[in-house]
Amino acid sequence: MNIQTTGAAKAVPPPGRGEEGRIRVENVNVAYGAIKALSDVTLSIPPRRITALIGPSGCGKTSLLTCVNRLIDLIPGANATGRIFLRKTDVLARDADLLRLRKRVGMVFQKPNPFPFSIRRNFDIVLTEFGVRRRDDREKRIDECLRAVGLHTEIGHRLDMSACALSGGQQQRLCIARALATRPEILLLDEPCSALDPMSTMTIERLLLDLKDSVTLVIVTHNLSQARRIADECALFWTECGTGYLLEHGTMADLTDRPKNQVTADYLHGRVA
C-alpha cells in the first residue's frame, strides 16, 4: 500500500520543539493482582515520531500504553511500578495530576467509541470542560480538529447528526479528532485500525503520518505491514511464562534489516507468530 500524506493535519498548530512529547520509560513493571503482565521495561520514545509497539498477544503492549496515561488505574487490581517521564513529570508517581496528564496524552482505542450523542456534543463536552466557553471558539476548535483528520468535508456541515450514525472509519477518525481537541503532545493508539476495512485503514495511516509533525504517536499494532508502512521506531515485545518484556527496540530499519535477535528477525519476517 502506498501512503501519501494529505497535508490536512497542518491545521493543528505544532507545540514547542525540544523534549516536549518524549516519553522515557524506566523499569516499568505491571501486574494484575498476582499475575505479572510486564517486566522491567526501559524505553525512550522519541518526540514527534511514530513508534510502533508490536509483539504477540498478551505480551503487555497495551498494558504499557495504558500506563502512559494512567488509564490502567481503571482496572481493579492493576498495579504499575517504575517511572515514566514526560518532560520532568513522573506520571506513575502517586500524586500525579491525572486530569492534566490525560489532557496532555490522548488515547484512541481499538473499537471506535464516540459518545452516543451528536458530533458537536462529542467535542463540546471536552471543550467546555477545558475552558472553551464561547460557542464561536468551540466551533473554530471543532472545525480545526475535523480538518486535522480530514473529516470536515465529509461531516463538517452535519455536526448535529448522531456520531453513531457515521461509518466505522469515520467514527475512528472522529475519536482521533476528539482526542486532538485537548491539544495533546502525545497520542496513544491501541490497534486503531483492527476493526476497520482496508480503505479506512489507509486513510487513518495517512492521517497519522500527517499528525506526527505535531504530536508524538505511539501505536500498538498486530499488523506488521502497517508498522513497516508508518513507524519510524519500533519496539518488539515478547512473552515468557505469561510475562511480557521488551525484546528489542530501534528504528524500523534496524529491526527489519539488522536485528540483534533471531526471534526479532523471525517475527518480523513472519516466521513465528
Add this chain to the structure above:
Amino acid sequence: MTRNFRPFANDFLVRAAVAAVVLVLAAIVLHVVTRGAALVTWEFLTTAPRSAGRAGGIAPVLVSTVAVTAVALAAALPLAVGAAVFLVEAVRPEATAARLTRGCLSVLAAVPSIVFGLAGNMIFCDWLGFGFSILAGGLTLALMILPIAACVAETTLRMHGEDRRAGYALGLPQRRIVWSIMLPAAAPGIFAGLGLGFGRAVAESAALIFTSGYVVRMPDSVFDSGRTLAVHILDLAMNVPGGDGNAFATATVLLASVAAVVALFTALDGKRGRDFI
C-alpha cells in the same frame, strides 16, 4: 444472526411458551374488558363515586392514583440513579459497601408488599407524621420500585463502560463523565426501568391500604388520604355487594393506562435506541 435463531421458531416448547404468554394476557384483558368497557364513559371518568362506588365515577380515584405514582416515581428516580452511580463509579465491585448495597436491594425486591405497607405505615405515617396520605403511600411505593429501577439503571450504566473509559482517557473529571456522558447515554434505559417500576406501583393495593388509605374524596394536597385505582377495585370487589360492574370498569381504565404508559416508555426507548446504536 436471524438464521441462528430460526430452528427455535419451530420448536414446540418455544411456541407453547409464546402461546401461553399471549393467551394469559389475552384472557385477562378479555375477561376484564368485556365486562367493564361498556361502563367506561366520559361521565365515569369525571364524576365522583356514589353509593360506596356502586354508582358514579372514579374522578378522585384517578387523581389520587396519578398523585401517588408521581410521588413514587419522583422519589424513586434519584434514589435508584444515586445507588446505581454509587455501584458503578464510587466503589469497586467486590468492595463491602457494594456487596452490602446489592444485598439490600435484593432483599428489598423480595419483600412482600404487605410488609412494605406495614413498614411504610410505621415510618411515614407514624414516625414522620404524614398520617394516611398520598405522600406516605408514594414514598412506600418508591421503596418498592427502588430495587428494579436501581438494578436496571446499574446494568444500563455498565453497558456504557466504553463511554466511561473514553471520558477518562480525555482527562475529564468524574463528575463530568457521570453528568454529561454516562447519565444522558443511559437515560433511555433508566426510564425503561422506571417504566417497569410504574407498572408495579400502579397495580399495588396491599402496601397502599396502610399508607395512603382508602378515602374516596378528591384530595386537596399530597397530605390528604387518597384511594388509588387498584385499592378501589379491591374495595368494590371485596366489600361492596353490587360493586362488580364498576370494579370491572375501573380495572379496564387501569389496564388501559398501564398499556398506554408501557407503550410510551417503549416508544421513547426504541426511538432513542435507534439513534444511539
